Amino acid sequence: MEQLRAFAAVIDAGTFEAAAVRLHVTPSAVSQRIKALEIQVGTVVVRRSQPAAPTSAGLVLLRLARQVDLLAAEAEAELSGHGVGGQGRRAAVTVVVNADSLATWFPAVFAELARDDGLELEVLREDETVSSELLRDGRVMAAVTTDGRPVRGSTTQVLGTVRYAAMAAPGFARRWFAADPVQGLAVAPMVNFDRSDQLQSSLIREVTGRRANPPTHHVPDSTQFVTAVAAGLGWGMIPEVQDPADGTLELLDPAWTRGVRLYWQRWKLDSPALARVSDAVLGAARTSGILAATERGDDDRQTG
CATH class of the missing domain: 1.10.10.10 (Winged helix-like DNA-binding domain superfamily/Winged helix DNA-binding domain)
Known part of the structure; x- marks a missing residue:
């Protein structure tokens, strides 16, 4: 050991x-x-x-x-007579979460686990492709991911769907999309979260029917991503819950929206600590009001 x-x-x-x-x-x-x-x-x-x-x-x-x-x-805690959450060695649980979830609904998990003195939580922030790899390699015990296929030795539960909409600053929208929105989508500067983010590119391919190579900026922070789009750096797919609704962002086309379905994958392990974290995550997903019913979702890629 x-x-x-x-x-x-x-x-x-x-x-x-x-x-x-x-x-x-x-x-x-x-x-x-x-x-x-x-x-x-x-x-x-x-x-x-x-x-x-x-x-x-x-x-x-x-x-x-x-x-x-x-x-x-967990066994040491039980044998010491304190039980899980007592004064024994704390159970360390490492999870990986995508940036958009961390910026929106996931913080409710922290409040739920704050009362657990016997738990040490480590949260890694990675995109969904890396999250599956980290779970597979054993670097993390659970993951918020867009991949519904269970990693070997893990279970998968649906969390819900995040809705994304193509948005831009009003002045940017007038400059690039007023005359021909479809053509504008192919040539207008866009903002990606990072180089793994394909959400914007996939919308361009679906709408225009071709691959385009517009100027592309990368802003790897969910909050600053919205700020960059609102500042006119480019257009981007914004989670509906992060729309500031103050006129700084404008919907480019009501049809240019996508649903990203999220899953919770965790090890198949009889661990009270991991079970508590899972319960907190599932509870936050149910009560947040941010994740929509899964029937509305598509299996598109999540940014961040």
Whole structure:
């Protein structure tokens, strides 16, 4: 168990020295545990790079290491007589969430979990493609994703649908879309969240019937993305809930809207801590008023 804990700590911290600080041992002790683990499995599991990274064999062990550590923490809490949420070692749960969810409905999860003193929550912000990969590799235990296909060893539940609309600043809309909206869509500057964001490009292909290469800006922050569009940097697909409704944004065409269906994927693991996080996420999705009924949704790609 200590070998697996050391392995996960090295991957999380990035170096043997930082892992030693986390585990309250010496770097030499961490190195010895990793070497013992590699001898036991018969291959190298840590790539000694900057930062340290798991080898292909290490990825197989990473998921096991996190599961063992989570269950061990919960067991220690129970055996200490304090129970989960007491004074024992805290159960650490790592999840990955896309940026638009973090900026809108997901913060309700924090309020729900704030009363749980026995839990340590780590939230990673990545787009939906990376989220599935992180879940598959064992780097996270659960994910908000647009991929409804369960990762091996995980379960999937529908959260709801976020509605996106093509919007722009009024002056920008008059300049680029007043004469010929379809042609404007093909040539007007657009704002993408990052280079993985295909929501704007997919709308262009659907509406114009061709691939276009307009000037493209990248603003990898949900709030600043809306600010950039409102400032006239380009048009973009804005979550309806983030429309400031103060006249700074204008709907380009009522038909240029898309639904992005969100799913919650989590490990199939009998863990009270992971179950509490899942309950909080599902509860936030149900009560937020941001996620629409799934029947309205399409399986388009989510930005962020």
